[in-house]
Structures are given as C-alpha cells and as structure tokens.
Amino acid sequence: xxxxxxxxxxxxxxxxxxxxxxxxxxxxxxxxxxxxxxxxxxxxxxxxxxxxxxxxxxxxxxxxxxxxxxxxxxxxxxxxxxxxxxxxxxxxxxxxxxxxxxxxxxxxxxxxxxxxxxxxxxxxxxxxxxxxxxxxxxxxxxxxxxxxxxxxxxxxxxxxxxxxxxxxxxxxxxxxxxxxxxxxxxxxxxxxxxxxxxxxxxxxxxxxxxxxxxxxxxxxxxxxxxxxxxxxxxxxxxxxxxxxxxxxxxxxxxxxxxxxx
Amino acid sequence: xxxxxxxxxxxxxxxxxxxxxxxxxxxxxxxxxxxxxxxxxxxxxxxxxxxxxxxxxxxxxxxxxxxxxxxxxxxxxxxxxxxxxxxxxxxxxxxxxxxxxxxxxxxxxxxxxxxxxxxxxxxxxxxxxxxxxxxxxxxxxxxxxxxxxxxxxxxxxxxxxxxxxxxxxxxxxxxxxxxxxxxxxxxxxxxxxxxxxxxxxxxxxxxxxxxxxxxxxxxxxxxxxxxxxxxxxxxxxxxxxxxxxxxxxxxxxxxxxxxxxxxxxxxxxxxxxxxxxxxxxxxxxxxxxxxxxxxxxxxxxxxxxxxxxxxxxxxxxxxxxxxxxxxxxxxxxxxxxxxxxxxxxxxxxxxxxxxxxxxxxxxxxxxxxxxxxxxxxxxxxxxxxxxx
Numbered sequence: 001x002x003x004x005x006x007x008x009x010x011x012x013x014x015x016x017x018x019x020x021x022x023x024x025x026x027x028x029x030x031x032x033x034x035x036x037x038x039x040x041x042x043x044x045x046x047x048x049x050x051x052x053x054x055x056x057x058x059x060x061x062x063x064x065x066x067x068x069x070x071x072x073x074x075x076x077x078x079x080x081x082x083x084x085x086x087x088x089x090x091x092x093x094x095x096x097x098x099x100x101x102x103x104x105x106x107x108x109x110x111x112x113x114x115x116x117x118x119x120x121x122x123x124x125x126x127x128x129x130x131x132x133x134x135x136x137x138x139x140x141x142x143x144x145x146x147x148x149x150x151x152x153x154x155x156x157x158x159x160x161x162x163x164x165x166x167x168x169x170x171x172x173x174x175x176x177x178x179x180x181x182x183x184x185x186x187x188x189x190x191x192x193x194x195x196x197x198x199x200x201x202x203x204x205x206x207x208x209x210x211x212x213x214x215x216x217x218x219x220x221x222x223x224x225x226x227x228x229x230x231x232x233x234x235x236x237x238x239x240x241x242x243x244x245x246x247x248x249x250x251x252x253x254x255x256x257x258x259x260x261x
Numbered sequence: 262x263x264x265x266x267x268x269x270x271x272x273x274x275x276x277x278x279x280x281x282x283x284x285x286x287x288x289x290x291x292x293x294x295x296x297x298x299x300x301x302x303x304x305x306x307x308x309x310x311x312x313x314x315x316x317x318x319x320x321x322x323x324x325x326x327x328x329x330x331x332x333x334x335x336x337x338x339x340x341x342x343x344x345x346x347x348x349x350x351x352x353x354x355x356x357x358x359x360x361x362x363x364x365x366x367x368x369x370x371x372x373x374x375x376x377x378x379x380x381x382x383x384x385x386x387x388x389x390x391x392x393x394x395x396x397x398x399x400x401x402x403x404x405x406x407x408x409x410x411x412x413x414x415x416x417x418x419x420x421x422x423x424x425x426x427x428x429x430x431x432x433x434x435x436x437x438x439x440x441x442x443x444x445x446x447x448x449x450x451x452x453x454x455x456x457x458x459x460x461x462x463x464x465x466x467x468x469x470x471x472x473x474x475x476x477x478x479x480x481x482x483x484x485x486x487x488x489x490x491x492x493x494x495x496x497x498x499x500x501x502x503x504x505x506x507x508x509x510x511x512x513x514x515x516x517x518x519x520x521x522x523x524x525x526x527x528x529x530x531x532x533x534x535x536x537x538x539x540x541x542x543x544x545x546x547x548x549x550x551x552x553x554x555x556x557x558x559x560x561x562x563x564x565x566x567x568x569x570x571x572x573x574x575x576x577x578x579x580x581x582x583x584x585x586x587x588x589x590x591x592x593x594x595x596x597x598x599x600x601x602x603x604x605x606x607x608x609x610x611x612x613x614x615x616x617x618x619x620x621x622x623x624x625x626x627x628x629x630x631x632x633x634x635x636x637x638x639x640x641x642x643x644x645x646x647x648x649x
Contacts, residue, residue, distance in 0.1 A: 063278055096375050129344060129377020136379045 001113065004172070004239065005120040005134055008146035009156035013177040016209055017146055017235070018121040019046045023220035024229075024236035026077035030116040034079060035105070037134065039086025039094040043121035047075030050216020055085020056101040068109045076221050080111045094123075095130020102133055112139070117240065135169050142172040142245065144200075147191070149176065149184030151260040154191055158256055161195055161248035170245035173200035175235065180205050187259055194255070196246040201235040204228070286451045287602060291400040292408030294320045296368050299412040301329040302485070302523050303421060305394060306362035311349050311378060312336050312370025326627035327486075332356060336372055345373055349383040357389055364421065366394045366412075374399040392419045404447070406434040426523070436555040444582035444610055446602045454601035457617040463595060464640040466614065467498060467576070468647060470593070471505045475573035478592075480561060481515035483579035484554045485526055487599060488517070489625040490618060490632045491578035492533050494597050497637035498576050499542045501644045512569055514546040516557055516579075521550025528629075536631040554580040562588035577612075586610055597636060 006014045015038070022032045036043025041055045053073045059066050075081045084101040086094035105112065112118050120134045134140045143164060147157040157174070164171055174192035176199055178184050185202050192199040206228040212219045219229045251259075293310075294317050300308050307330040310316055314335040321331040332355075334340070334348040349367070356362065367380045380395040394415045398408050413430055416422040441447040470477065479495040481488065495513060502511045515537075517530045530551045537544060546564055549557045565572070565588045574593040577584055581596035582603065594612040598604070599621035607615045616636050624632055 065278070093375060095377055099374075099377055129379075133377055136377070136382070 003118045004142040005140040006144045007160045009153040015043045018119050020218050020232040021236045022079050023076050023218040024233045026079045032079045033111045033115040033118045036083040036121045037098050038123040041083035041085045044081035046218045047079050055083040057085035057097045095128040098130045099133045146175045148179040149181040149187040162250045171197045171248040172245045176202045178205045195248045290405035292402045292405045293400050295405040295408030296396045296398045296412045299409045300366040305364045305366045307356045308366040311373045316370045353387045364392045368396045369398050371399040394419045404438045406438045440555045440583045444606045452602040455604035457604045457615045460636045460639045463614045464643050471509045474507045476510040478512045478575045480577045482554050485551050486625045488533050490621050490634045493634040493637040494578045496540045496542050497640045504644045504648050513544050514548050515544045516549040518550040522552040526551050532629050558585045
C-alpha cells in the first residue's frame with residue numbers, strides 16, 4: 001500500500017490535487033482511499049458528485065457505534081472516501097479529532113489495508129501535534145508538499161519541511177500548483193532543489209478546475225480529455241512510481257525572499 | 262458501502278446508536294490512576310507520568326508507599342504549547358540513571374494526549390535496554406477500567422503479560438464495569454456520598470444475632486489489596502461468635518484463591534489467607550481470586566443454594582454489590598464497603614445494614630498483613646465488654 005499525504009498552505013489546492021490524483025489513479029485501475037483530515041470535511045466532495053458524507057467525529061459525537069459502513073463511502077470509480085470532520089472554527093480541538101478518528105479507523109476499517117494508494121488530505125500547516133498524527137502514527141509513508149511560486153505559500157511549504165525534519169520524515173517531492181506568478185516554475189524548481197528534493201509536477205492554472213469543482217466533480221470525471229486532466233494523470237503516475245525521497249533541508253527566510261524576488 | 266457513482270440520490274444513513282449511558286455527575290475514578298495501579302500490579306519499577314506536575318498527585322503519592330516509583334515530566338504552559346518530547350526524553354534518561362529499573366511505564370495524561378504527544382518517539386530516542394510499557398491514556402473515559410485495558414494491551418505488546426492472562430483480565434474488567442453500572446457508583450446520574458449506618462448499632466445487631474444462635478455466612482469479596490482490611494471484619498465476626506459461644510454456626514467464604522491472577526495479587530491472597538489462619542479463622546469456601554470480585558456471584562449463589570440455604574444472616578465485605586440478591590433471600594444482610602457512594606445503591610438492593618470503612622484503600626497500600634478496621638475494632642471491643 002502506498003500511503004501518502006499532501007501538505008501545503010491553506011487554500012493552495014491540496015484537496016483539488018488530492019481528489020484529481022485519486023480519480024486519475026482509480027481510472028488506471030488502482031484501489032484508492034482518500035482520508036480527509038480537514039475539519040471542513042471537503043476533501044472527497046468532488047469524488048462524490050458534490051455530496052457531503054457523515055464524518056467520523058460527528059458520528060462519534062452523536063454516540064454512534066461506528067462501523068466501516070457508517071464512515072467509508074464509495075465515490076468515483078470505487079475511490080473509498082472518509083472524512084474525519086471536526087469542530088466549528090474557534091472551538092474545541094481539531095487536532096485531537098484527527099488522533100481519535102485515525103485510531104478509530106485503524107480499528108474498524110480494512111479499506112486502508114486493502115488499497116493500493118491511501119491519500120491523507122491534511123489541513124494547512126502542521127500547527128499542532130494532532131495534524132502530524134497520520135505521520136507519527138506511522139500511517140503516512142510518503143509526503144509531498146504543494147506550493148505556488150509566491151512567497152507566502154513557499155514560506156509555509158518551507159515551514160512544513162521543518163516539521164518533517166523534526167519528525168524525521170522524508171520529503172518525496174514538491175508539486176507546484178500555479179497561481180500565475182512570475183517565473184513560477186523556475187522558482188519552485190529551485191526551491192525544491194535547495195530543499196534537496198525536486199519539483200515532480202507543474203500544474204498550470206486552469207479555470208476548468210474551478211468550474212468542475214463548483215459543479216461537484218473532479219476534472220478527471222467531468223473533463224477527462226482536457227489538458228489539465230492530462231497533467232493530473234501524469235502526476236498520479238509519477239507519484240505511483242516514485243520511490244526516491246530526501247531528508248529536507250529547510251531554507252533560511254532570507255534565501256526564500258531572494259528566490260521570490 | 263453505497264456507490265454514489267451509480268446513484269445521484271442523497272445518502273441516507275441509519276447509524277446504529279450506542280445504548281445511551283446515563284450521564285454521571287459525581288466524580289468518577291480516573292483511567293490514568295487505573296493505569297498506574299495496573300502498572301504496579303505488573304510489578305513495574307518506575308512510572309513516568311507525561312503531563313502536568315499535579316496530575317494524579319494523590320494516587321501517585323500513595324503508590325510510592327506500595328513500592329512503585331512515580332515521577333512526572335511536569336509539563337507547564339510552555340510544554341503544552343511547544344510539546345513535551347524533550348522533557349520526556351530527559352526524564353526517561355534520568356530515571357534509568359537514578360533508579361536502574363528493570364521495567365518502566367510511561368503513562369499519558371489529558372494534556373499530553375490532547376496535544377498529540379507520541380510516547381513512542383521518546384522511547385525510540387532513548388532506546389532503553391529494559392522493557393517500557395507505553396500507555397496512551399487520558400481521564401476522559403467514562404469507565405476507568407478502560408485505563409486498565411489500555412495498560413494491559415501495552416504490557417502484552419511489551420511481552421511482560423501472557424495472552425492467556427490478558428484475555429482473562431479483559432473478561433474480569435468487562436464484568437467489573439457491568440457490576441458498577443448495575444448496582445455500583447455508575448448506576449445513577451448523581452449519588453450522594455454517605456457514611457452509612459453507625460458502626461456501633463450494626464455491631465450490636467451482629468452480637469444479638471450471634472447470641473440468638475443464628476446461622477451466619479461471612480463473605481469476603483475484596484478487590485485486590487483492599488482485602489487486607491476487609492478481611493479484618495470477617496475475622497472480627499468470627500472472634501465475636503467464638504467469644505459469645507452460643508453455638509452459632511458461621512461459614513466463611515473468601516475470594517482468596519492463591520493460584521489466580523498476577524503474581525502480586527496471588528501474594529496478597531496468600532498473605533491474607535495465612536493471617537486468617539493465624540487468627541483462627543477457617544475459610545470454608547474459596548470463591549475465586551482477589552481479582553475475581555466481579556464474577557464470584559454465580560459461585561456464591563450455587564454454594565448457598567446447595568449447602569447453606571437456611572442461613573439467617575450474611576456479612577459481606579469488599580464489593581458486596583457483586584453478590585446477587587436472589588441467593589441472599591430471607592437473610593439479614595450486613596454489608597461493608599469503602600465507597601461512600603455505594604451506600605445508597607446497596608440499600609436500594611435491599612441490604613439491611615451498610616457500613617462504610619472510609620479511606621480504607623490508602624491504609625492497605627504497602628502492607629503485607631491484615632490491617633485493623635474500624636468496624637472490626639468496634640465489634641471486638643463491644644464483644645469484650647459484653648462477655649466481661
């Protein structure tokens with residue numbers, strides 16, 4: 001089983017990338033599971049035609065004796081979808097939610113073990129211990145960082161790499177999700193290289209992604225013949241085949257600023 | 262598993278709701294403390310509490326009387342915010358250096374578990390050459406037996422507990438949880454603590470029953486080391502019968518099987534049984550091991566209906582609410598508990614007299630002989646006056 005997580009600054013496109021990768025892998029016949037760890041619980045929505053599924057934490061709160069059937073839902077081409085869920089912004093502790101939900105899933109569900117690819121879609125920065133739970137509990141074996149060529153997303157990506165270094169987790173690659181910044185491909189490629197890794201894919205900015213998401217679909221499902229779909233398919237193949245990793249060497253803030261000047 | 266791809270309709274869920282547990286407002290035993298006591302029973306040398314300095318203070322302190330060393334990583338605000346990994350590594354190295362332990366336990370707390378501390382990472386970093394039992398526990402479980410089960414699972418993983426004993430303990434713990442829900446401190450939303458009936462009054466009643474030549478059963482159904490004090494009461498009733506000498510028949514039952522349970526628990530059974538023998542008390546029926554207090558009900562029922570159906574009164578000490586009422590029908594019941602919140606449920610079950618030995622447990626830590634109880638002392642004193 002290939003177990004991966006995609007990290008990156010909030011709003012940078014982790015869920016879009018994760019769900020399109022999941023769909024692309026499913027198209028190629030792989031058994032895929034996607035585990036949304038964001039309390040917003042929208043990681044799997046485009047694999048489920050815009051529908052929201054009950055989350056592990058909300059069922060736990062209701063006192064449901066949770067079985068696999070209650071929390072694992074089949075989406076596009078058999079992709080198994082799970083949402084951890086969590087509290088409304090500003091209350092409770094979303095990080096603890098991830099710890100609890102992941103322990104529970106390990107106990108009650110076999111989908112993670114039965115898949116070829118498990119994707120953990122983890123929220124923004126790793127701001128507390130809970131957000132690192134998938135890694136620390138040994139569930140994530142490969143980590144990818146998603147960023148654009150702008151300073152703030154790169155800063156966040158760099159910080160996340162500091163977290164990986166702290167946790168002793170290798171970085172398997174950097175993915176650029178373009179926001180049409182100047183020299184974006186070069187900047188992200190240089191950033192990845194200086195981390196000791198490489199940029200494995202450059203995803204150009206394409207309004208089709210937004211259009212499909214609004215309609216509740218992945219690009220792979222709704223616009224399978226588009227150019228951007230081809231990029232996601234290529235990314236999916238790259239990730240499935242990839243077995244090189246590095247211990248990331250985070251950049252100094254000064255160097256990050258230089259890169260983006 | 263619903264296939265959404267073939268079905269555009271809304272997902273309809275029919276989740277199975279757990280049977281509603283009553284919300285309990287009075288303070289409940291802590292799973293963290295339960296983990297500490299379990300590590301002691303497993304004869305672990307040192308326990309590190311990974312959390313705030315004051316967490317589980319009272320019990321940590323008491324357990325030191327019982328030979329278990331307890332230390333804390335003393336997490337403070339900075340620890341909550343920045344994580345406590347380094348402190349745990351420091352303390353782990355330190356206890357190895359200071360105490361040269363043969364085994365170590367690391368126990369989580371609410372604070373460290375909420376912030377997602379990984380106990381195992383510190384163990385990997387320090388890499389001690391003695392077994393370490395990592396217990397990822399907090400006090401947020403409604404039943405403290407959960408803390409015991411988590412600890413036993415870790416002990417099993419660390420190879421210091423056999424699968425067979427683990428399975429046996431698990432059954433006992435599930436039953437203990439049920440006993441508390443049925444007639445124990447988990448049976449009501451709120452239970453008022455009570456000191457129970459006056460010891461003087463109840464002692465007087467026992468003396469009267471013995472004088473009248475009534476036939477009695479004493480049942481020691483104690484939880485582990487609490488037996489060191491509860492057994493004193495059974496012994497005192499025997500002393501009273503002997504002194505009064507009206508020929509009252511007295512039958513003693515006790516959960517003092519020397520072959521059952523963890524080594525430590527078996528040692529307690531051995532110590533108590535040999536003290537009782539020295540005090541001239543014959544245990545007629547062994548009803549189980551000292552950790553079998555939740556499951557002795559059937560054995561006691563069968564014994565009474567087969568051999569002692571026409572007895573007049575029963576003195577039950579330890580966990581009296583685990584003995585089914587059916588088998589005690591027609592008997593006057595005197596029960597002794599150490600839980601002030603156990604009085605009301607016992608009265609509701611139909612026990613005629615309920616006595617509380619307050620703060621019994623702390624007095625039974627670090628001992629290897631029977632300890633005098635307040636009720637036992639009262640009864641003996643009154644009998645002496647009576648027969649003088």
